[in-house]
Amino acid sequence: MSGQEMIGANPSVNSKWNLRRQTLAIIVISVLLLAAMTVSGFLIENEKLSVNLEARNSSPSLDHLFGTDWLGRDMLARTLKGLTLSFGVGLLTAFLSTIIALFLSLLSSWNKKIDHGVTWLIDLFISMPHVVTLLLISFAIGGGFKGVVTGIALTHWPSLTRLLRAEVMKVKTEQYIGVSRQLGKSRWWIACNHYLPHLMPQIMVGFILLFPHTILHEAAITFLGFGLSPEQPAIGIILSESMRYLSTGMWWLAFFPGLSLVIMVGIFDLLGNSIRKLIDPFHGQR
Amino acid sequence: MLKVNGISYRYQNNGPWVFRNFRLAVQPGEIVGLCGYNGAGKTTLAKIIAGYLKPHEGEILVDEQPVSSFTGIRPVQLVWQHPEKSINPKWKMKKVLEETTDLDEELLSLLGIKSEWLDRWPSELSGGELQRFCLARTLGKHTKYLIADEMTTMLDAVTQAQIWHALLELAKQRNIGILAISHNQHLLQKISDRTVSIA
Numbered sequence: 001m002s003g004q005e006m007i008g009a010n011p012s013v014n015s016k017w018n019l020r021r022q023t024l025a026i027i028v029i030s031v032l033l034l035a036a037m038t039v040s041g042f043l044i045e046n047e048k049l050s051v052n053l054e055a056r057n058s059s060p061s062l063d064h065l066f067g068t069d070w071l072g073r074d075m076l077a078r079t080l081k082g083l084t085l086s087f088g089v090g091l092l093t094a095f096l097s098t099i100i101a102l103f104l105s106l107l108s109s110w111n112k113k114i115d116h117g118v119t120w121l122i123d124l125f126i127s128m129p130h131v132v133t134l135l136l137i138s139f140a141i142g143g144g145f146k147g148v149v150t151g152i153a154l155t156h157w158p159s160l161t162r163l164l165r166a167e168v169m170k171v172k173t174e175q176y177i178g179v180s181r182q183l184g185k186s187r188w189w190i191a192c193n194h195y196l197p198h199l200m201p202q203i204m205v206g207f208i209l210l211f212p213h214t215i216l217h218e219a220a221i222t223f224l225g226f227g228l229s230p231e232q233p234a235i236g237i238i239l240s241e242s243m244r245y246l247s248t249g250m251w252w253l254a255f256f257p258g259l260s261l262v263i264m265v266g267i268f269d270l271l272g273n274s275i276r277k278l279i280d281p282f283h284g285q286r
Numbered sequence: 287m288l289k290v291n292g293i294s295y296r297y298q299n300n301g302p303w304v305f306r307n308f309r310l311a312v313q314p315g316e317i318v319g320l321c322g323y324n325g326a327g328k329t330t331l332a333k334i335i336a337g338y339l340k341p342h343e344g345e346i347l348v349d350e351q352p353v354s355s356f357t358g359i360r361p362v363q364l365v366w367q368h369p370e371k372s373i374n375p376k377w378k379m380k381k382v383l384e385e386t387t388d389l390d391e392e393l394l395s396l397l398g399i400k401s402e403w404l405d406r407w408p409s410e411l412s413g414g415e416l417q418r419f420c421l422a423r424t425l426g427k428h429t430k431y432l433i434a435d436e437m438t439t440m441l442d443a444v445t446q447a448q449i450w451h452a453l454l455e456l457a458k459q460r461n462i463g464i465l466a467i468s469h470n471q472h473l474l475q476k477i478s479d480r481t482v483s484i485a
Contacts (some may be wrong), residue, residue, distance in 0.1 A: 175372035178338050179423070183385055184358040197376035 023274045030271040037264065044077045050232065060252050066244075067252035070245060075238075079257045082235040083264055089148060089218045094210040096153035098160065098203060104218025105164035105199070106191045109172055118165065125158040134217055135226050148227045149243070152214045160206040164199055171198050201279045208272035214263040219261060235261050288312040288335075288362065288463055293344030295327070295334060304330050305345070309380050310482060312431060317454070319474030320467045322484035328467045329367075330485065332435040335410050335465065336364035340358040344384045348430065359388065363424035367436040369416035373408045380404040382419055388426040414445040421449065425456065431463045439468065450477055 017025075052072035060067040064146035108118040126135065138151035171177065171194065180190050221227040222236025230237055235257055242253030291311040296303045304327040312318050314326060317467040321415070322328050333339045335346055337353050337360060366372040373382055378469050397418045403411060411419075417437065424432060434453075435472050438446040454477060457464050468474055 174374075175366050175368075176374045179364075179366075179372055180385060182336065182338070182360045182363060183423070183426075184360065185385070193381075194374055197374075 008220065020278070023277050026270060026274045027278070030267045030274070032273075033267055034264070037080065038084055041080045041087070044081055049073055049077055049081065057250060058168045059250075060256070066256040067250075069242070069253055075252065075256060078233045078238055079235070079260050081233040082238055082257065083260060085234050086215045086261070087230060087235075087264075089145075089152070089228075090211050090215040091258055092282060093149055093152035093156065093214040093218070094207055095147070097156040097205045097210055100153065100157040101160040101164055101206070102199065104157070105168050106195060109191065110167050110187065115165075115169075116138055118161070122158045122162050125155065126162075130155055130217065131220060134221055135224070138180075138221060138226050143226055145232075148218055148221065151221070152217055156210055156214055158216075160202075160210065163202055163206060167202055168195055169201055171195055173200070176214055178197045201276075204279070205272055206278040208268065208275060210226075211268045211272070215261070215265055215268075287314065287349065288346075288465075289347040289350075290335060291345050291347060293334060293341035293346070295339070295341050297450055305484065306377030308348070310465075312465055314430065314463050315457065315461040317457065317464045317466060317478045319481035320465060320484060321469065321471060321474055321481060323467075325383060326484045328484055332364055332433045332465075332467055336360075336362050336433050338364065359426055359428040361428060361430040362433065363429050363431070364433045364435060365380065365417075365420055365424055367378065367439060369413055369420045371406065372420055375408050377408070378404070379406055379408065379411065379419055382408075382423060384424045386423050388428055390427070393422055393425055393456070396456060398448065414441045414449070417441065420449060423452065425462075426467070429462060431465070432457075433465045433467070435439045435467045436469070437466070438473075439470070446473070 050073070050088075052068070052074075054072065056068055056069045056070055056072035058064060058072075064074050064076065066079055068074055104118050104121070108115040133155045134151045136151075137154055138147040141147040141150050177190060177194055180194060185193075218227060219234070219236040219239065222234050223240040224236075227236055227241065228234045230241075238257045239254055242250070242257070245253055289309065290308060292307045292309055293302040294303055294308070304427065310318070310320075320328060320331070330339070334341050337346070339355070346362075348356070353360070353362055377430060383394075390437075397424060399415075399418050403415060403419075421437070432453075438449055441449070450473075453464070456462065466474060466478055471481075
């Protein structure tokens with residue numbers, strides 16, 4: 001070992017691709033892939049999605065990479081369009097869920113009774129199966145885009161709320177909160193200035209990790225027929241329609257859209273975990 | 287006058303009393319030393335007098351008004367033993383000082399706070415430097431009484447002397463009453479007008 005190297009240092013730390021750089025590279029690549037997917041989804045014109053009966057039921061080829069369906073529509077274009085829609089729904093619902101989680105966790109810092117109420121609400125929502133609550137809410141609102149968004153937003157906040165509440169409870173007992181109160185600061189001021197900076201890493205990672213959940217559940221209830229309307233090219237619709245043609249051997253109808261969905265969700269998961277590794281490195285030690 | 291009027295405290299209902307019927311008075315400008323063995327309840331007492339905890343019996347009066355009736359910046363402030371615990375690690379030092387709205391610049395130079403420290407994070411300052419900020423933060427114009435709970439225990443002798451010199455001078459200037467809590471009998475005898483003992 002040369003004199004300049006630290007004694008006992010991990011040799012991989014000194015190499016060009018240390019963990020930090022690897023994580024950053026993963027984040028950049030994931031973001032690029034997701035951006036490419038969204039942009040291409042927007043660029044696809046509606047004529048690409050139009051019916052072309054001459055080319056119907058063709059298996060994957062160079063002309064149609066994902067094959068075509070029983071109406072001759074190009075499955076690659078439909079999948080990309082569907083993923084873009086899912087992306088939008090996922091973004092909106094994950095954002096709304098995070099807002100609810102933040103609000104409730106800050107509320108639980110108020111006093112013990114409200115904290116009990118919030119904890120009870122978390123337990124209540126966690127004890128019910130996600131999809132059942134989701135279906136009920138979505139159905140009650142009347143389905144469609146609004147029903148799906150409301151349903152998902154109202155069912156995905158509990159786990160993040162529990163995480164944020166625990167963080168708030170920890171910070172609440174710190175001495176500087178007491179000092180702040182002695183200096184005459186209001187609860188609202190303390191929440192915004194003391195709690196929020198501590199919650200920020202959790203919120204960002206939680207938001208990104210909510211994404212895969214919301215997208216999968218959107219696809220799930222659309223697949224079951226309670227979600228988006230059938231004329232929208234959502235992944236859930238594509239999958240549920242293709243079920244009828246699977247028995248005739250048209251495997252590509254379900255395989256490629258399903259695979260793309262799994263890949264997108266996987267990328268999001270990877271992105272969330274990498275960002276957590278970067279901004280909250282002590283997570284594993286808790 | 288800061289008047290501690292026969293307070294009693296225990297941590298659990300029906301548990302043992304930490305202290306009963308404790309009485310103490312601090313005049314403006316007076317420095318009272320308080321000593322006691324480990325676990326005698328010095329810090330508990332400090333928290334009660336500063337209003338962090340409520341006593342089970344008795345009351346704390348500042349100029350004949352109960353301390354709990356004050357709103358805004360409280361007249362009795364507490365400086366904790368561990369400065370690194372009483373400063374939000376996610377804040378820059380500038381923001382720590384901005385939390386006190388009625389601070390004057392003179393105080394910062396008296397306490398030896400350098401302007402280049404203001405742009406740093408708490409983890410980039412030493413314990414002594416942080417304790418100066420903690421002290422500055424509690425010494426706004428509204429502060430009439432200061433409770434120094436083992437304020438300089440973890441600092442070296444030189445820093446300890448510097449901080450106490452600055453504080454004593456300020457107390458004289460502004461007529462602030464100080465309750466100094468410490469194990470260190472010699473320190474208390476040096477700085478205080480009289481000492482009392484708990485338990």
